[in-house]
Amino acid sequence: MSIARKLVAVAATGFVAASLAACSSGSSSAEGGDVDCNVGISMPTRSLERWINDGEQLEKLLKDDGCTVDLQYADNKTSEQISQIQNQIAGGAKILVVAPIDGKVLSPVLKEAKTQDAVVISYDRLINGTENVDYYATFDNYRVGQLQGEFIEEQLGLADGEGPFNLEPFAGSPDDNNAKFFFSGAWDVLTPYIESGQLVVPSGKAPASDDDWASIGIQGWASDKAQAEMDNRLSSFYSGDEKVDVVLSPNDSLAIGIEASLKSAGYTPGEDYPLITGQDADKANVKAILDGEQSMTVWKDTRELGQKVFEMIQSIVAGEDVEVNDTETYDNGKKVVPSYLLEPQVVTKDSVQEKLIDSGFIKASDVGL
Secondary structure, X not given: OOHHHHHHHHHHHHXXXXXXXXXXXXXXXXXXXXXXXXXXXXXXXXXXXXXXXXXXXXXXXXXXXXXXXXXXXXXXXXXXXXXXXXHXXXXXXXXXXXXXXXXXXXXXXXXXXHHOOOEEEEEOOOOOOOOOOOEEEEEOHHHHHHHHHHHXXXXXXXXXOOOOEEEEEOXXXXXXXXXXXXXXXXXXXXXXXXXXXXXXXXXXXXOOOHHHXXXXXXXXXXXXXXXXXXXXXXXHHOOXXXXXXXXXXXXXXXXXXXXXXXXXOOOOOOOOOOEEOOEOOOHHHHHHHHOOOOOOEEEOOHHHHHHHHHHHHHHHHHXXXXXXXXXXXOEOOOOEOOEEEEOOEEEOHHHHHHHHHOOOOOOHHHHOO
């Protein structure tokens, strides 16, 4: 059993127990009295649609509740994120909500935050290498990858012995702690079929284990880099009659680049078009799903994540215990960070209307409906 699978087994146990009686962990800075609702929100970039949605939604919830809010986007530059957090601390932020670009480099600035008694919530991505992070709110990231792997398994009939199929796997940005969980969840499902020969990786870009995921990682989750990588694989390993049957893409940004590469190589939607996975339910990708250019996306309703972080902040401000449902899984190298995990969902062409449009997550007009 892989390390990631063991972790997720523990997480699942914690999750079930928490549904009966939520664990709680109070912040020392919140003990004994209220905390000023002065909140600094640090998001990694505006280049991905989901971070814009996350930041603006949380900002609105907090402002509507009377909080002072400073929302910043760091253009995927760690130095800029550090500088923005320093400015938020100087501006009197007592609560910091940080979605890190690189979870390993924030230790010094968060140590500075603690000298001001600020409470730190790691948002979606885990902040590593520091004791100065109080809570973590995210989706079950291993489960995201599992859903992608299980979708491939089911659609190709792998459990029934079908194959062989040509697979090209991709992984997310090496500096994003979540990327290893996404890959591990999918790879643990798919590895037995690679070992049996039902899945073949012509490019050779098949990590030997979960721990080697970064060897096929795409820095910054960049669509253009994913497109260039897919271009290279197609030109180098698919020059004859061989065709790609399935692409494991960990998120929608990479999927867009992969789809552009396939299109330029002459692939068109239809019976022989590859299965392509994704994550985030970005509007362009939902349209691609409706057009047959992408097979699925794993939807993480970021409204739920924003709502949960808002509730955490309300508890901190009131000096109350903060609700978490996992106190064992997310070890950042210095501590196990008390976490709240939310459940992701698969969206396919058949469920776009019900899950995304009817729920108000996107408008029908945004995806050509």
